[in-house]
Amino acid sequence: MPTLRRILLRIAQGLLALFLVIQLIRKPMDNDKEAEGPKSFAATMNPPVKVLRYLRDGCYDCHSNHTRYPWYAHVQPFGWIVAGHIRDGKRSLNLSEFSTLSKSAQNKRLEYMLDAANEGDMPFWTYRMLNPNSPPSPTQMAAITGWMKETLAAQNTAKSEANSSVK
Numbered sequence: 001m002p003t004l005r006r007i008l009l010r011i012a013q014g015l016l017a018l019f020l021v022i023q024l025i026r027k028p029m030d031n032d033k034e035a036e037g038p039k040s041f042a043a044t045m046n047p048p049v050k051v052l053r054y055l056r057d058g059c060y061d062c063h064s065n066h067t068r069y070p071w072y073a074h075v076q077p078f079g080w081i082v083a084g085h086i087r088d089g090k091r092s093l094n095l096s097e098f099s100t101l102s103k104s105a106q107n108k109r110l111e112y113m114l115d116a117a118n119e120g121d122m123p124f125w126t127y128r129m130l131n132p133n134s135p136p137s138p139t140q141m142a143a144i145t146g147w148m149k150e151t152l153a154a155q156n157t158a159k160s161e162a163n164s165s166v167k
């Protein structure tokens with residue numbers, strides 16, 4: 001008749017074995033590509049250094065081809081979760097391949113980035129907790145969103161001028 005102690009020991013052994021086995025199932029890590037090549041947001045939009053630093057520190061890990069993998073990405077199941085974020089993040093916004101989007105898709109992305117910056121809901125709080133980069137001060141943040149707003153306004157003016165010259 002197994003005692004409760006024995007049952008718990010078995011469960012613990014089972015969990016440990018499972019943990020060891022899942023370490024063998026790894027997602028490929030993809031971090032050796034250039035983040036700021038000719039197709040990048042940096043090259044396409046030519047943002048001020050402040051904006052670039054904000055994106056590099058806070059966003060490139062999931063939104064560019066240059067991810068700095070954290071140590072816990074080498075431990076499963078956390079590696080799988082990280083890989084999922086990177087896959088989904090790059091699918092919706094890849095700052096290394098920004099110029100491959102149409103002009104209007106670029107503007108849409110920039111609008112979303114402005115919303116994300118205003119609302120502070122990107123990156124996720126879990127990422128912020130594990131990656132204590134010092135976040136931009138409110139003044140720096142205002143300069144960053146200010147540049148995004150100006151750029152969007154300039155694009156919209158250019159668009160309406162182009163439209164009116166067609167008429």
Ligand code: HEC
Pocket residue numbers: 054055058059060061062063084085086088089090092093109112113116117122123124127
């Ligand atoms: C930990 C990974 C991670 C980091 C870091 C991160 N994001 Fe994201 N981001 C995601 C994921 C995943 C999605 C897709 C969410 C979904 O599919 O619902 C996303 C979506 C977005 C979108 C929405 C695009 C759309 O099409 O709606 C924007 C904009 C965005 N992120 C901006 C940012 C900005 C700006 C930063 C830096 C300040 C940032 N993200 C940092 C993972 C991240």
